[in-house]
Amino acid sequence: MKPFLSEIASGPLARRSSRTAKIVYGKKEVLIGGNAPVVVQSMTNTDTADVIGTAIQIKDLARAGSELVRITVNNQEAAAAVPAIREQLDRMGVDVPLIGDFHYNGHILLRDYPECAQALSKYRINPGNVGQGAKRDTQFAQMIEMACRYDKPVRIGVNWGSLDQDLLARIMDENASLADPRTAQSVMYQALITSAIENAQRAEELGLGSDKIILSCKVSGVQDLIAVYRELSARCDYPLHLGLTEAGMGSKGIVASTAAMGVLLQEGIGDTIRISLTPEPGGDRCREVIVGQEILQTMGLRKFTPMVIACPGCGRTTSTVFQELADDIQTFLRDQMPVWKKQYPGVENMNVAVMGCIVNGPGESKHANIGISLPGTGESPAAPVFIDGTKAMTLRGDRIAEEFQAIVLDYVQKRYGSAAEVESN
């Protein structure tokens, strides 16, 4: 065997160099791009005209950790509701900046509903949906004029389901005249990227600051997204919004989004992410926020919430006790975070291990801040608990879950409560 000669490198490639856009609401500022942490954002699926329903969902998304929330502004009722939604959020103490998603009639709605234009912190413009033919340029210019007037950043968000057909035709013609024409797939990539960059340049020509522009080129295939963003990131220095559009439902949506974004984030590409999951009927919209956070946290790019390390279980665990305990503790930790992140700074770095038996249980538990190793089949009915690598106690009986939760809470208060006191002094 060769001697151990050099460092084994770990971690993502250097972050792509980009401008920084600032999204502001009141005193709240969210930075996208530059050296700012990758931002998690989400989108509501309520009828925006339903002020209370939309405000409640925005509050839930923000509480789950969404740093920006996008709402569709699709008609007059929605535009009229936006200021009322903002006021309702203010009353609830929710300061998350709101993004308005505009298609087809955004130029009219922003013009006719100035309070809506003001209440939003950012506009999303889809260049494929701002109008056809000669109207297209005029209506795009009207939206940019509103962004300039209200001093709002915009995302120029291209989507291959609504690609500007005139531009696509132009690029196809250019391709046809080449001696060695590119593939249809390559033409599609080129059209997406060109649409984003040309419209960004046009927005700058119309007076919008280059630090007020964020780009996205969303597609629904993993390899397509990776190819498009690699090229887009090389061709401009605008901050990039990553998202796999129509990612899908359940595990497929999560896996596809994670596969695509994992590759790009590892290459230093991407400044804000949104996971476009289709919720199951009755499902929780906040799932897309949790998945986004977990992608970033498991890649070591950000810390949001204490992580639970749990073994998968096997034939050595014949009951569901340890699965339930792992789930309970993960839910408990996540539910506490809106309060804990203010009360216990640094708690998001904590690791908790919940293991099913003695094979890997004590070892993994010792590596965590707190770990519990539950008894597997045939083992003595005792659950040793390790705190900071040392066996601290053994739990027995029917109340192991409650007792372990109390131990975790006590640890958090002692370990991170003092950090809060030091910071406030």
Ligand code: SF4
């Ligand atoms: S720690 Fe024990 S229960 Fe968990 S997977 Fe390993 S052997 Fe199975």
